[in-house]
Amino acid sequence: MKKLSEIKFGRKGVEFGIPMVIFTVLSLALVVIFAYLFYFQFFNIKTTVNEADVQRHAYTLANVVLSSNKIVYDNEGKIYRGIFDKTKLDSLNSNAGPLFSNLGYPASSTQITVEDLDSDTKWSFGGDGPQSSVPIQAQQKTYQVVFPITIRISVTEIHAGKMTLQLTEKSLA
Amino acid sequence: MHRSWPAVKGVSEPTTNTLLIVGGLFILIALVATIFPVFLDILKTAALDSADLVAKELSELVTVSAAATGDMQITYNPSNLKYDVDIKDRILQVDVQRTPDSHESSAAKIAVDVEDSIQKVSTFNVIKSGNEISIPVGGNNIKKISQISIQGS
Numbered sequence: 197m198k199k200l201s202e203i204k205f206g207r208k209g210v211e212f213g214i215p216m217v218i219f220t221v222l223s224l225a226l227v228v229i230f231a232y233l234f235y236f237q238f239f240n241i242k243t244t245v246n247e248a249d250v251q252r253h254a255y256t257l258a259n260v261v262l263s264s265n266k267i268v269y270d271n272e273g274k275i276y277r278g279i280f281d282k283t284k285l286d287s288l289n290s291n292a293g294p295l296f297s298n299l300g301y302p303a304s305s306t307q308i309t310v311e312d313l314d315s316d317t318k319w320s321f322g323g324d325g326p327q328s329s330v331p332i333q334a335q336q337k338t339y340q341v342v343f344p345i346t347i348r349i350s351v352t353e354i355h356a357g358k359m360t361l362q363l364t365e366k367s368l369a
Numbered sequence: 370m371h372r373s374w375p376a377v378k379g380v381s382e383p384t385t386n387t388l389l390i391v392g393g394l395f396i397l398i399a400l401v402a403t404i405f406p407v408f409l410d411i412l413k414t415a416a417l418d419s420a421d422l423v424a425k426e427l428s429e430l431v432t433v434s435a436a437a438t439g440d441m442q443i444t445y446n447p448s449n450l451k452y453d454v455d456i457k458d459r460i461l462q463v464d465v466q467r468t469p470d471s472h473e474s475s476a477a478k479i480a481v482d483v484e485d486s487i488q489k490v491s492t493f494n495v496i497k498s499g500n501e502i503s504i505p506v507g508g509n510n511i512k513k514i515s516q517i518s519i520q521g522s
Binding site for chain 1: 429
């Protein structure tokens with residue numbers, strides 16, 4: 197029987213070693229790539245949603261304002277979306293309370309400017325949302341949206357206009 | 370026991386090794402190409418039915434329902450998971466128990482006054498009737514209603 201030191205392994209280590217090392221390295225690299233992609237893909241999706249918070253809130257709030265019977269013309273319970281009532285605008289210009297008493301995101305401030313493009317008249321009013329009952333971030337963000345509207349001056353007179361809504365808010369922590 | 374690569378006449382051992390490496394790489398690339406879409410699908414599902422996204426989407430649906438000029442119902446089914454939803458002080462809180470050991474919780478803001486609390490629900494019905502907005506379990510039967518259905522993942 198041969199002693200262990202007499203056994204010739206030849207180039208076995210070299211022949212089997214290199215592919216094994218390469219495959220091990222490749223497998224490890226694959227695991228790292230998968231872990232990296234999983235973490236950052238998931239992270240990216242969450243980040244995108246968070247980043248768009250103020251923008252999405254501004255558009256949603258503007259849509260609610262466009263349908264609010266506190267600012268748009270209504271007749272016999274029917275709300276005329278996007279047709280602002282001059283009488284209501286005059287009233288909101290001096291006291292915006294009725295519009296913002298039950299509308300607005302917590303820890304936010306909303307500023308609305310309505311422009312009559314036919315007569316260069318402007319109405320500007322704003323309001324704050326309630327305090328947040330959950331923790332919020334220290335940093336605040338602002339986003340502005342503009343929507344085309346019409347302004348009902350009287351039964352026979354309607355002007356073209358635009359509504360600019362600027363939302364400043366602090367996101368939830 | 371001594372083993373060697375299968376003898377290939379006229380082909381040297383380094384060439385055999387190179388061919389094996391190239392073959393191995395080809396199999397790995399094919400494997401990655403097959404697994405990657407499945408992996409992305411799992412990732413997408415995990416993101417879409419997360420408490421974070423459901424809280425954000427449901428809060429937007431509740432707020433935007435106030436923009437409807439008439440009565441309406443929005444049906445939102447993010448996934449088959451069971452969610453607990455609590456709306457108070459214009460904050461919508463969503464809790465979901467994905468597995469017995471994993472619990473997710475998230476909150477989002479709403480801009481209108483709605484107070485509601487529902488448990489273990491996978492399909493939400495946001496209903497606007499008159500000036501009232503609610504999320505009753507099982508929906509409601511309102512006449513002259515506009516219905517919008519949103520399916521999640």
